[in-house]
Amino acid sequence: MDILIDGxxxxxxxxxxxxxxxxGAYTSFRVEHGAVRGLDLHLARLDQAAVELFGESPGEAEFRRLIALxxxxxxxxxxxxxxxxPEIGHRNPSFVGRPKVMTVVSPPPPPLATQMRVTTVPHVRETPHLKHVATFGQTRVRRAARAAGFDDALFVDDQxxxxxxxxxxxxxxxxxxxVWPQAPMLAGVTQVLIARGLAGLGLSSQTRAVHLSEIASFDGAFLCNSATPACPITAIDDTVFAVDPTLLTAIKTAWAANDPLPLAVQLS
Known part of the structure; x- marks a missing residue:
């Protein structure tokens, strides 16, 4: 594992x-041959978080330089x-300016799982639209879910x-x-990439509120993140879903239809 701070x-x-x-905030992704799938979305996430949390962003060119380095x-x-x-601490949180950029390189991880049984938990992450570093709540909830015999947890709000x-x-x-849920949450890069690629396969997507009471009416469910393009969810609490390998392959194909974008800017 190699760790750099501003290069x-x-x-x-x-x-x-x-x-x-x-x-602070972060994003994470796979790099292959100097390119990243969904790079535009990851850069936009970093820029938004930098401005919101620190008041200033290093900018796309600097992010690209540090990632490439x-x-x-x-x-x-x-x-x-x-x-x-380092200017921000518990006693002195008022600094406004450019944040430092830490890059941590490691071998690509395997997918999160090949299938999942999850339990629903009343929980909303703090500042849910940001991929921030305060992960105590998430770790606590996952730990409790596994102690209860599930693989992971699915959040529901107080409604x-x-x-x-x-x-x-x-x-x-x-x-x-x-159908993608609409609620206070993080807009996942992999989710966006899948939605972008579905149309070319004759499939569609919709984002709307999904209530816990209607989960049993769906034909199936899957999870996705940057390390896991698509993993079937075989059960949510007592609701059991069959796995459709053909549809799961189509979802992965929709994700893969988004070519990796080069870190180096192409000059015309």
Whole structure:
């Protein structure tokens, strides 16, 4: 694992701050031959989070430079890009300015699972539209779900509307349509890529509120994140779903229809 801060080797002080202050945001993805699937979405996520949390963004060109520097010489890698500021702490949170960029390179991980049984849990992540580093609540909920005999947890809000999984988005299958929940949650990059590719396969998608009471009316469900293009959910609490391998393959094909985008900007 290689860790750089603004392109330079991480210092002990940098890492101590990260261990003690959980204020920041990140995104993570697979890099293959200098390209990233959904790179535009990951860069936009970083830019939005930088402005919202710190008041200023390093900008797309700098993000690209630091990502390329982190993975140089590697054909395949998994990269986490995090934003933080040593000027921000629990007693002094008022700093406004450009955050530091931490890049962490590791081998590509396997998919989250090949199938999942999940339980619904009343939970809404703090500032759910951001992929932030405060993950205590998610870890606690996943730990409890596994102790109860499930593989993971699916969040529902106080009105009973489904939102997202612990570290993934959920899609429900209704005939030849994918239904994405509409609720306070993170807009997942993989979810967007799948939706982009569905039309070319004669499938459609819809985003709407999904209440817990209607889960049994769907034909199936799957989860997705950057490490897992599509994984069937075989049960949500007591509702059991059959796995349709043909449709699951189509969902993965829709994701793969989005070509990886090069880190280097193409000049015309």
């Amino acid at each position: 330079l080797p991480a210092t002990a002080d940098d890492l101590a701050h990260q261990a003690l202050v959980n204020y 982190a993975v140089v010489g590697r054909d395949k890698a998994w990269l986490r890009v995090s934003l933080f500021s 009973g509307h489904v939102s997202e999984g612990v570290t993934w988005n959920i899609g429900f299958i209704q005939g030849d349509r994918i």
